[in-house]
Amino acid sequence: MNFKDLKIAIPTEIMEGEDRVSATPETVSSMIEEGAEVLVQAGAGEGSFFSDQKYQAAGAEILTDVEKLFAAADLILKVKEPQFNQELDKHEVDLMHAGQYLITFIHPASPGNHQMVKKLAEKGIISLTLDSIPRISKAQAMDTLSSMSTVAGYKGVLMAADILPKFMPMITTGVGMIKPANALVLGTGVAGLQAAATAKRLGAVVHAADIRPEASEQAQSVGSKPLDLEIPEAEAVGEGGYAKELSEKLLEKERGIIAEQIEKFDFLILSALIPGKVAPILITEAMVKKMEPGSVIVDIAIDQGGNCEITEPGKIVKKHGVTIIGTKNIPGMLPKSSTWMFSKNIYKFISHVIEAGKIEIESDDEILSSTLVTDGEKIVHQGALEAMNK
Template sequence: MKIATVHETRPHERRVALVPGQVSRLTEAGLQVAVEPDAGRAAGFTDNDYRDAGAEITEDALAGAGAVLSVQPLTARQVRALAPHAITVSFLPATQELELVAALRDAGATSLAMELVPRISRAQPMDALSSQSFVAGYRAALLAAERLPRFLPLSMTASGTIPPARVLVLGAGVAGLQAIATARRLGAVVRAYDVRAASADEVRSLGADFIELELPALEGSGGYAREMTDERSRLQRELLAPHVADADVLITTASVPGRTAPLLVTAEMVAGMRHGSVVVDLAAEGGGNVEGVKPGEEVTIGSATVIGGQNVPSQLPGQASQLYSANVVNLLLLLRSGDYLVPDFEDEIVAGCCVTHGGEVRHGPTKDLLAAGPR
C-alpha cells in the first residue's frame, strides 16, 4: 500500500504531515511512501531528505495511494483524484467544511480527523490537538515578549533595579501551561486562571500563581472545560478585570471544542491595561477570547497591542511538523493489518475520529448538518 504526503496549499500553512524522520516507521511496516516535490520545504525538509529516508518524490504521489496524509484538509480537486476506498488523515473541521465532507463521502473515502481523536490515555501519542497547542503556547509567550516594550525578567544593575513584567494567562490547558512555562523561563512573574479547579496544581507546579475567583468550577468531559452561562461569564469577567488591568502581558487560550471561543475579556478591560501592554489571543480563529481581536492581525485597544493568533503552530513549522507527523504515523499504524491499512471501528480511537467511511458520514453533528441542508 502506498502512503502519499501532499504539498499544503492553504494560506499561511508551512507544516508538512510527514517528516523524513518518520518515513522509516512506515517503510518498516511494509508500506511505500510517496511525497510531492517540495512538500516539506517550508518546514525545512528537502526532497533529498525524504529520498535518503526511503521515500519516493513524485508529482503523482496521489495516484493509487491507499492513504493520503496532510495537515489541512484536502482540496476538492485532490478528493476527486483519490483512489477508491482511500484513507485521508488530516485536521478536518467537519462541521465547517460540509461541502468537502460531502465530497469525501461521495468518493467513498475514509476520512480521519486529527482533532477528533478521543482524549483518552491510549490515544495520547495521536493527540495532535495537544501537540500543536504545545507549540502555540510557547510561541504565544515569545510573541508577547517580542512586542512588549520592556524587559520581562527582574534586572538589578548599578543604575537601578527594573522589576519583572507581569504576565496573566487565561486558560491552563496544554497551550496555557506551555505559555506559563515559557514566560517563567523568560523571567516574568506569572499568574493564571482556569475554570477547571484541577488545573491549579499544574499552574503552581510551574512556579506561577493560580487566581482563585470563588466561582464554581466547570469541569467538562475529556479534560475540557464546559460552556458557562451568560450570567456566570459576566461575573467572571467582572472578577478578572483587576487582574487584567494589573498585567503587562495577557495571553488567552480558552476554547470549547466545537463551539465559539468564550469571551473572557472585553474591550473595556483591555483599555484599562497600562500603556504598552500586549495581548495575545490564541483563540482568535475560533471567535476570540478578547473582544475586538482579529485573526492574523494586530489591533490597538486603548494603549494595548492585541495580537490575534492565526495558525500559530505553523510559525514554528519544523518542530510543529515533527510532533504532528508522529501523531499521524501513530494513528496510521493503528490501522495496520498485515501490509494494508484497515479501519477497525470496534476501536474507540478509530471510531471517534472517523468522519466518513463507505459512502456514509459517521460523525454525528456533521451528518445532522448535511441532512438539514442549506440554511
C-alpha cells in the same frame, strides 16, 4: 504489514508560513516497512529541513505534480486542514475523490471551516481530525494536539515578548528599577502550562486561570499565581479531564472576574479550549478597551475560533491600543521540533486506526469515533454538527 497495498500521500503544506510536513524520512520508512507505498510531493519537507533525497533514501517516490499525487492516494496525511491552492486555482478538497481517507487537523467546529467540512462530505471523503483525539492513556502517543500545544505555548510567549513595549523581567538600572511585566494565562492545559512556565522563565509575574482545579494547581507548580474563576468543579471538568462547555450564565461570571483585574496585565495568553467545539469567548471588546495601551494579547485558541471576541484569524492587529495576535499556525514557526513530534504522533494514530490497509468506519473504538468527521457520506462529528446548527 498493516499498511499493505495502501498508497499514502504526503503533500506540501500550502498555508502561508506553514513549514511543517506530516511525515519525516524516519516515519516514511516505518510506513513502507508496514507495506505502504509512500508518495511525497517534491519539496514537501524543505521547510522542516528534510530534503527530497532523504525521502527517496527512505523509500518514498517523489512526485512534482500535486494533482497526480492526490489522485493516486488512498490516504492523504496533512498538517493543516485543506486550503485553496492559488497556483492551481482549486481547493485541495477538489483534488480529492470519493473513498479517499484524509487525516489532518480539520478543526471542524471552527466556523471558518464549516463550508470545507460540508464539501468533504459531498465529495465522499472519509476524514478524521487530529484535534479530537481523546485524552486517554492509550492515545497518549498519538496526541498531536498536546504536542503542538507545547510549541504554541512556548512560542506564543516569545511573540508577546517581541511586541511588548517594555522589558519582561525586572531590570535594575542606574536610574532605578523597572518592574517586571504582568502576564495572565487563560486556560492551563498543555499550551497554557508551557506558556506560564516560559513567561516565568523570562522573568514575568505570571497569573494563570483555569476552571479545572487540577489544571490550576499544575500552573501554580510552575510558579504562576492563581486567579480563581469560581466555577464549580462539577460544571468545569468533563470526560478525560478536559474542560466542559459552560452555560452562558457561568461564562458571564467568568468574564466578570477577569474584567475586574484585566487592567493590571501587560499581556494575555489565551489558550482555553473545549475539545471538538468552538473556543469560548473569555475576552470581550469592552474588556480589551480596559487594558493599558501597549498591552498584548496572543490568542492561541484561534484555530478553534479564538478566546477574544475581536481577534482576527491569521492577522496581527492593533485595536484600542492593544496588539492582538491571531496567528493561526504558531507551531509552524518552529518547524523542526514540531514536525519531529507531529510525524511520530500521526504515525502512531494511523497505526491504530488502519488495519489491513483500511479504516473500519463502523468500529466502536473510542479513538476512531471521536476523530471521525465525515464518513464518506455525511458529517458525523458531534462538535461540528452542534457548531453548524447554532
